[in-house]
Amino acid sequence: MPLSRRALAAAAVIAVVLPLSACGSGDDTGGSSDASGKVEGDITFQTWNLRANFKSYFEGVIAGFEKKYPDAHVKWVDQPAENYADKISADAAGGTLPDVVNVSPDLVAPLAKAGLALDLDKSASKYKKEYLPGAWASHQIPGVKGTYAFPWYLNTGPLFYNKALFEKAGLSPDQPPKTYDDLFADALKISDRTDGKVATLANVPTIEDFGRYGVPLMNKEGTGFTFNDAKGVELLTKYKELYKVKALDSQALTATPESSGRKFLTEAVAMNPGSALDLGNFKKQAPHLYKNIGITDQITSTGHVNMYVMGVMVNSRTKHTPAAVAFAHYVTDAEHQMSFAKKVAIFPSTAGSLEDPYFTKEDGTDETRVRVAAAKSLKTAVNYTPVLFSDQMKTELGNSVARALQGKQSPQEALDAAVKACDRLLQQQG
Template sequence: MLPTPTSPSRRLPGLSGRRPALVVAAVAAASALVLSGCSGGAGGGAGSDVDGPVDGTITVQTWSLTPTYTDYLDGVAAAFEEANPGTEVKLVDQPGDGYAEKVLSQASSGTLPDVINLPPDIALPLAKRGFLYDISQADDALDDTYVSGALDAYEYNGVDGVYGYPWYLNTDVNYWNAARMDACGLDSTAVPADTDELFTQAATMHEACPDDYLMSRKPGLSDFSLAGAQVVSDDGSEFVFADDDASADLIDRYAEAYQEGYLPPSVLTSEYLGNSTLFTQAKVAWTTGGASSLSDFVTNNPSLDGEVVVSPALDTPPLYVQGLSVSAKSKELATATAFAAFMTNEENQAAFGHIVNVFPSTTASASDPYFSEDDGTVDGKARALAFESLKTAENLSPVEANSAMTQFLDQQIALAMKGDVTAQEALDTAQQKMNQLLANG
């Protein structure tokens, strides 16, 4: 899918630019019921021989890509069929809403397509229960073909193997309302480069303009990672962020900023619209977004045209990944694996990246000037900055954390920021609950 995660703002599904956390609370509770007892263990047994002939019919499932990208998908399928006589590729596309539940249902009912568009978090429970094929068994050139961070996203703690071909990538860049900054004691030509500067400039802006805000979000798991805390144990069996003082220190810092008035009051209420929406409404002067976000901001608020500057993500850029996984139960395993590799090769990824504001995951794409060169526009600068950032981007939010877990953590952080509980109490409560959910499914 042209999905695009959100963390404060994660990007990748849905070509609109944002993918909300996809494994919703219902899935967190249902996955154990739907999938337990239905599999043959991590890695799974293949439905056919991966070394067999590349022929026969396969079904390939994408996520929220049609009708916008039907021509591209049809073209890739036709090229594969032409290169491999005797093959037939049937393309199906699922809508964005309820995709995780749909995939879990397909797995439990034995109707999982041969090739499935999956982000790492949805692929994880399937890989653990043997529904996905370990592609490292069939392809020894993975490390040379794909950038390491993207490939790492499909390698899971406690599960041997690689469970997805990286397809397309994204990351965050920063967007700043230059007019608001310059009017409130800041210099839009010297925007914050790290979290420390962000807090400093937020205080300066509040002092000059008490009713204006630079910051407008709570911290989350990715922020714990950026602060240097270990979020998940090495074997992926439990969350450990509450055991690190860096996590409590970070929440205390946000709590102080909130209580000093550096963040809008709505951040801790049900009326909070998200920092991207507040930025679009020109109510805050900073947000994060993908390389194509500026056009959305300006479309929804034309007054922002010419008033926005862009800079690299603070600290370590986040890495957002989409990929193609192969069903371990496929009756045409050789063909399914060959197609997934074909669709994610350099040529096809580059073509996709040129029509969609996402980035290819192949190492060979580093030399493509379309992605790397600033064309002088803000959009072009954002694209070049994002592409450069991918060289150092990291998977900051653990795939073990689904939205039920992060929602509970968010609630506890809100309590701490309001002063109802201490930061450590909030973290301990959240960690205990999240580990219960993790153990249950």
């Protein structure tokens, strides 16, 4: 399926837990961590729902690799998006995990804990400097030393804002909020000056918001969550204040990307994340909004926006470590990432690639407006979503946030409950 910004964002944060007992059932005699030998042998490369749209691209990449290393041969397999994590889990348990695997950070975490992911800090550290620091770090696991996948393609999204609504509220249309303090101040003004008819935001805070606010999300050992500290409580208290005066949309507790997008389209909300596809929709359906669209970075108080990242992992049990590492690097090197980025709306994780004119020069189209804005923010972006933060944990946090906003619990009580529930789920992961 096409890798839209929204689809990638969803895919990159799918939280799935592989059974560690199953992953750890293999022995350590099948492979070597030494990647310095001759690049040779037959290896298998597994991707995640990419064959339908990018068959010729990957066949070209494999042909180029085999030409460069004539003694190595790559078999490409592509798995559907549905049940991808289950497939990896079954392969891990059965000892049939491919040599090179397309993963997201949450998928690589249990494999790394079980010793099935090759530590690139030991086996491929010479390549580290080729990637953006934040991207390289995205496949590091709290409590486990090392890096367990080459960073591949990245994504993020700029923030749209309605200049006309800012101006009507007496705010500068050319100075949108950058930090959360700015955001909260502007949101209160917009609500006050429109008698609560215009909200600034349509979504409740997620784990990424806590990260961008500067809240420590986990302890360094990776054994417990910490977003219920004073700064986390402060953030949720601010959101509660916004919700009370309708600066946060009244339907935010049940909002979806589609519903919040409609709110922005009808100019009931002043700010909303989006993509170039949204700009085209605004131009057609809401020309008044379109001519007043502003594009800015995600709100952050740390100086770093959030990014979503995909990676390429090497199976630590591969019998052809030099070939597997060489191919994983080849797929994710600057040349091939740049080539892939020009075929789909994603961004390369390689250092310097975002300086290419493709990511810095606008040509007047909506597509380049968004691409340039997103690429600029990605240079120093980080993946705030903890790799151990599962889908169930997101639900627990969301439920706790809702209770706090509705006044059923204090922000401190709500976050304490969320941390307790998430820590319990963390222990169940093994």
